[in-house]
Amino acid sequence: MLDQIINFSFVLDVTQVGDVFTFISKIENMTFNESLEFLAERANIKLPENKNYDDPQTKLKEKMFSIYSDSTIFYHERLYKPFAKIAQDYVRKRKLNSATLEQFKIGYSGESNELYNFLHNKGYSDKDIEMTELCVKGKDGKYYDFFRKRLMFPIMNVSGKVMAFGARKLEEDGNPRNPKYLNSRDNLIFKKRENLFALNFAKKEDIKSLILVEGNMDVISLHLRGIRTAVASLGTAFTPEQAKLIRKYTDKVILSYDADSAGQKAILAANEILEKARNRS
DSSP: OEEEEEEOOOOOOGGGTOSHHHHHHHHTTOOHHHHHHHHHHHTTOOOOSOOTTOOHHHHHHHHHHHHHHHHHHHHHHHTTSGGGHHHHHHHHHTTOOHHHHHHTTOEEEOSTTHHHHHHHHTTOOHHHHHHHTSEEEOTTSOEEESOOSEEEEEEEOTTSOEEEEEEEEOSOOOOTTSOSEEEOOOBTTBOGGGOOBTHHHHTTSOOSOEEEESSHHHHHHHHHTTOOOEEEOSSSOOOHHHHHHHHTTOSEEEEEEOSSHHHHHHHHHHHHHHHHHHHTO
């Protein structure tokens, strides 16, 4: 591993962002209602169930979060079924213990249409399901699961809500159109360029630095060894938006990518982005 430490700092003028709810909304990239729930949880206050104050877009986001939450439970439970042996063998090979599987809610996606049938039976409409892009409509008019026969890694926002999935293919099929790693497509609640895998866990630690690695399993492997401030980008090269996100939590980043030429090139590119973020502070 070739590691490099990047130092940078930033200043946020609180007087320019308004009240505490607006401040949390901006710094945590949340809607107003999400920031309200976030602060209520921190203060151990139960909010009333009535949500008539919600605007249409917020209601739509909440529906999507609900679908992703139910899908996470569905995938996670299927990891322990007899037909998921290929996934069980993989997590055993990677020495992932039960606590880690539970913490990251790792799961397994099986044959086509299983998730669609589950969500449909839960009462979600085809329109609701399709907007998450967890299921896609085929030319025959039927819906098919986007993820099939893959190990599933829920991607959570900073408040711990699942907003997307990363998925790893478990058997080689020789199909170049079926990549080894596949992430959810961008949607209303998820933008690859603006988020980092496992930041919701890292932010709970006493952050002196964040460790930026290449993939989900790199993060999880470090967590297994007690290093809980590791994060990873999501199927894209490191972006300026991700550098801006990191700045909210620490002024120090450790880059830990593969030592091959591709890894070293990625380190140089990430270093340049972080330097620009520091200079804009």
